[in-house]
Amino acid sequence: MSKHQRKLLLSAGVALVAMLVASLQLAWFEMHLSITGDLGLGSAAATLESARLDIGLHAATACMANGTCASTTMSNLAGEYPTFATYTFWCTMILCGLIALQTGMRLVTGAAGELLTRAAYLVVILAIIGAALTAFQFTPETAETTVATVTVHRTWAPSLMFAGYLVAFYTLYLVAFEEVFDDAPPVRDAMYSQPIVPIKESRAALQSEPIVPLKISRVPEVIRMKSEPDPLLDLEPQTPIPPAAALPTCPAALERKLHYAAAAVTFTTHGLDGQREDGSAKRVAWADVVGVVARRLPAEPPFDGLTFVDLVSLAGATLRVLPWTSVGGELTLPANADGAERARAFVQLIAARCPSARLDSATRTFLGGRGSAAQLASTEMLAQHDARLA
8 A cells, every 4th residue: 555545544534533423422512500599399409400411413412410311303402503513414424425435436446536526625615614603603502590500511522523624625635636656756857967866676566566477468469579588578589560550640639739748669678769749859768767657638628538658757758658659669569459458568568677667556556457547537637747747
């Protein structure tokens, strides 16, 4: 489990526990009755003197001195407090459901629904407003008569609820936040022309998602272009054959519109040579590869949810492999493969060449063949993703 996943799981747990305890277990107000005059009840007045009424968000409980208690729902109470308490209670329950759902989706699939996340933000704001009115505006009132005094004390339950709401906000941020790499090392500024901080030799980042050998890859047409077997890839020599079909062409609406887009990537002995669509050439040595990120473009036209792979290396040298990117050289990819499978095969090739390269959780899930790559749901998310790789 990555550092980001651990933080998400911990914050979601804290938020849910705080909100559920404040909603279901704790009283928000305690009412005490003090007898100040003669009610003509004799010894029974002592029983009333020790009575206490605990009022929460969904129920009120009255307890007598002899230990007997009775509860009633908010619908049986009159006034403005029961109305706002019930409103706050149901807002909180809906928020708890959304937090649990979005956290589970992010941990299992690597991405959560953007609309549900926005809905959760709206619900938490509405819940905060309701809790503030319930706790401070429409509270049960203190009363005093010639024979008795009713005192009302606010408990610490509202404070716990507000703390839960704040942690819920942070949880929703983690749900929407796209970690590029788990514990990724810093990259030096390109102006110094120095290598990146060395990556640890441990392969722990890949243990949970074993690399499928290329000879049993979902794209069996991956072709070796060398005359000798490569022990790292465990492939038998094959006679080079041309791809069965031409690559798809870049949609006119996307020409030179995507950052880091590569027109061609060539595998060499020492690394990759990339030719970007803007005409610039980028050479990436194997030792300079930081990691690989697989994602999908937004669903709306002209992006159409296309799968792409970002090869991240030195600052300014990122190469983005798209369905129309030509991949050849010592290793090549077939032109007639499905876009997602072609992207998965490219990730396999890089992971085999650079076993210590970083793969974020969503890319590991994609590489394991468990569904599509995580989608950048909007152009804003795509811009944020690009900014992280700048």
